[in-house]
């Protein structure tokens with residue numbers, strides 16, 4: 001009887017600490033990923049990330065856009081504690097990347113897929129590669145087997161389980177890289193220009209996989225890209241320029257900032273460009289036209 | 304450059320594939336020892352080794368043409384050492400002479416002997432890599448080297464380095480091919496000139512290759528860290544190697560081969 005009483009107190013305390021963890025000092029509900037005044041420098045001279053704050057909620061689909069060298073990959077590495085911020089803090093699900101004992105809790109939760117699929121695969125057999133992450137976590141054999149099944153199924157590559165990645169296409173290799181990350185059951189999937197080395201079909205497939213994971217598993221998606229048309233349908237867009245966050249908003253709001261986007265060295269989608277030109281020539285079109293379909297609909301509405 | 308079949312795993316479900324990797328590594332070493340034990344001039348020992356290879360290949364369900372393709376990788380070395388023997392071995396009876404060239408019977412024998420020896424060893428070693436995936440080989444090595452832990456040898460790291468090296472060999476081979484083509488397109492000349500000139504022409508290939516290899520290593524390290532790699536401490540293994548009765552059969556067969564070779568050596572030693 002006394003035992004169960006103690007257990008009960010313990011349970012209450014545990015629940016309390018879990019709930020308390022989910023709030024920040026001010027009592028606001030904490031986001032899954034929270035960056036506060038983060039700065040980072042590779043060479044201690046120039047900052048690759050400058051005083052950057054942002055938050056990403058659980059289950060959201062967000063995109064980070066910026067030109068070459070704007071600090072996108074640096075941000076991706078900050079998200080999963082591959083690098084520690086020089087100033088400010090990175091908090092993931094209550095864990096801080098400043099604490100050594102929290103590192104693996106963060107990396108478990110935030111999976112990053114990098115640009116070049118070739119340089120992310122460690123093993124010469126697909127299933128061995130997918131097993132690498134779970135093995136590192138010290139997971140038991142049967143569970144690893146299940147995770148391989150799950151991960152390969154998620155990326156639609158079950159048939160390639162015993163093949164060598166060497167013989168796969170770029171898009172297929174990238175899918176295996178994603179599977180390798182998914183086997184860790186992350187809450188957040190970061191794609192750091194994961195589609196930039198693929199052809200349009202491969203790009204579409206990878207984005208489709210991210211979409212599906214978001215929809216079916218509730219995985220938070222952070223798509224880092226310089227293909228601005230990819231951000232259609234995302235919840236939040238972060239625009240980076242020289243390590244600074246210059247804008248944050250919905251895709252529609254983002255595309256209204258034509259000058260800002262162009263000053264960041266990015267190119268607007270063709271439909272938006274055409275719409276803007278038409279508007280400048282006096283044709284009354286609404287703001288925020290992103291796709292060719294939408295442009296067509298709006299044009300048909302005109303008399 | 305493209306066809307580097309030597310050392311590429313050939314997945315199948317067979318008796319040989321199912322053997323324990325550590326056992327297979329030991330057996331391969333034993334096989335090489337057997338090949339070295341074959342006495343010069345007594346080629347029956349080689350025939351026995353070759354028979355062993357054929358049987359193993361059949362049991363491994365590997366197409367016999369694969370054996371040929373593994374040989375192709377070493378043709379140059381084999382021909383080179385054979386030619387060296389034929390022309391420069393001055394012992395034994397002269398069987399052919401023309402101007403300053405003298406070919407002796409001992410030279411020809413040794414050339415054949417060395418050729419067969421190298422071929423058997425290469426085929427034997429490639430049988431190991433055909434039937435054992437790089438991860439298994441690395442794990443097998445890790446197991447065999449385990450005693451070295453006593454002297455603080457980083458056994459796990461060594462095995463991981465081995466398997467990553469095996470994984471990147473084809474990648475870097477392809478890359479070399481690409482760089483050569485790119486430099487040719489810029490007018491680089493790899494075919495003419497003496498050996499020093501040609502070696503010098505390779506510098507514009509090696510430097511980009513080295514730089515790219517470092518970049519790859521950097522990115523791979525990031526990707527491994529991102530997947531929670533933290534050394535061998537907590538790590539589990541998805542493919543746990545087990546020993547079985549089959550491994551005993553492997554040992555017995557190879558013991559038989561070595562005994563056979565030794566017996567044949569002794570047998571002919573008595574007669575001749």
Ligand SMILES: Nc1ncnc2c1ncn2[C@@H]1O[C@H](COP(=O)(O)OP(=O)(O)OP(=O)(O)O)[C@@H](O)[C@H]1O
Pocket residue numbers: 042043048066067068069070071072073074075193226
């Ligand atoms: N390992 C490094 N050492 C030193 N400086 C670096 C390193 N990696 C990146 N940088 C610098 O940090 C800045 C941001 O680089 P980062 O790779 O984050 O940009 P990016 O937005 O990902 O670019 P890209 O679109 O080319 O991938 C750049 O100015 C770059 O030169």
Ligand SMILES: [Mg+2]
Pocket residue numbers: 072073074192193
């Ligand atoms: Mg980048």
